[in-house]
Amino acid sequence: MTAARSRPHREPPTEKAPPRRRRHLRLVAAVRAWLSRHAQAALGALGRFLRSPLAAVMSIAVVAIAAALPALLYVLLDNTNRLLTSWEGAGSLTLFLRTEISDGAARKLADQIAKRDDVARVQVIGRGEGLAEFRRLSGFGAALDAMGENPFPAVLVVHARHRDGGGAPATALLEALRQLPEADVAQADQDWVQRFQAFAAVGQRVTGILTALLAAGVLFVIGNTLRLEIRDRHPEIEITALVGGTPAFIRRPFLYLGLWLGLLGGLVGWLLAVIALAAIDGPVSRVAALYQSDFALHGGGFTLFAAMVGAGTLLGLAGAWLAVGRRLGVALPR
């Protein structure tokens, strides 16, 4: 009994071919055989998996839901961050002038302020414009007519120049605006954005923790599915080991089963996430419209698809590896 005898029987490449060609043919044959073995194992595992459709659907659903939940949270957080970034980029301060300041005086003041180094531009909202906008949005036109005079002040929206390319407008600018004799109230529009950012950071952390927990859950679900499968197929594993199946050969169908479970779970999870995003996109757009924004939800495209299917597949393989690795003792002598 020699090592040569134990090698698998393969058709020898043609003996008449030159040595380099023979090596090439041998390599091609080996790669083909390898691909064929893996294709057989992959399709066999899929067929076996789908032979129990109810169990398959339930396992896929668990993985899909576990994958969809953090994915949805990530997409929503990503959209929130995009929204915050666009608001933060505005970097504006609002200066309400005293009511006796005319629109002309307001424009002169705006020109003076615009000359400052820390100011990018200044937008003037005249008293008439303010009144017209309020009349349009509030529906209190009749009440305003009854007042006789315009109660609205002129407003300067001061867009700060960020020296460091980001962050909130300088406190010094806000203070300087407050000190102007024409100023009534000066406020930074960033305060609530910063609070919102802080909440978003908390959300991000919570999503990270949730993702880790659900990923562990997916690992356990796949591990348990594989454990039951291995238990059901123990005689087959034992016989395969006794007739000379290598640990890799024995492990292969189970790894492919984990791979399919993760891949299909990720795919269905992506579909669930896309459906959920489509369901909330309408209400979000309506809220944005109330604030004169054309904001719409982004995400759910190829990046999310690739991330969910890729992560699902990797988790499936990892879960299967953990489950199978511990139960291959039967392949080795005691």
Add this chain to the structure above:
Amino acid sequence: MSAAADRSRMIQFEDVSKRYARSPDALSGVSFRLDKGEMAFLTGHSGAGKSTLLRLVGLVERPTRGRVEVGGLDLGQLPKRRIPHYRRQVGMIFQDFRLLQDRTVFDNVALPLIVAAAPGADVGKRVRAALDKVGLLRRERALPQELSAGEQQRVGIARAIVSRPPVVVADEPTGNLDPELSWEIMDLFGQLNRVGVTLLIATHDVDLVRRMHYRTLTLRHGHLVEDTGPPVP
């Protein structure tokens, strides 16, 4: 031992013992040698150590002490990665047949060739040749539960010989069969032996052994107490 003797040796046990946790020795100081092309019976009462000895040959177990050599390979020195390749050279037959119930006869017999990555065309030819040898060529599409006990054991034998191993070990192969079927199976073993296969067959059927006129190793409480064949050199 001369070089010629080395070349003829197929299975050799040297002072082999096997102990399981909290149990007396399943095998104790067993030494014997089986040459290439030899056929021998392993007899003894239930629990005498017959199955343990065969499991050591199949490298399902490792000895607690001593040296087991098969086909010139010291099994104690065989690295883990070589164990599957070694097992492909030993055909194993079991009392309970150990067939895969959800696979056809063909698939059961093909298993050793598939694990050895034999080419598809070769698999078909060799499986049919093995099934022909055991007289089951017409049942290749049947499932094991559709076969009689004798037929199932013949499938087990076809699986054991399909990769043409030089050694076949059988653990109570006729234990679940009636006398007539037992004779059929033994006749098959005789045919295999005549084409040069080395066989070691464990059985407690003393009548069968007596009528077969082959070398007999008798175990009692883990000790080899009788060897009707040539002494250990």
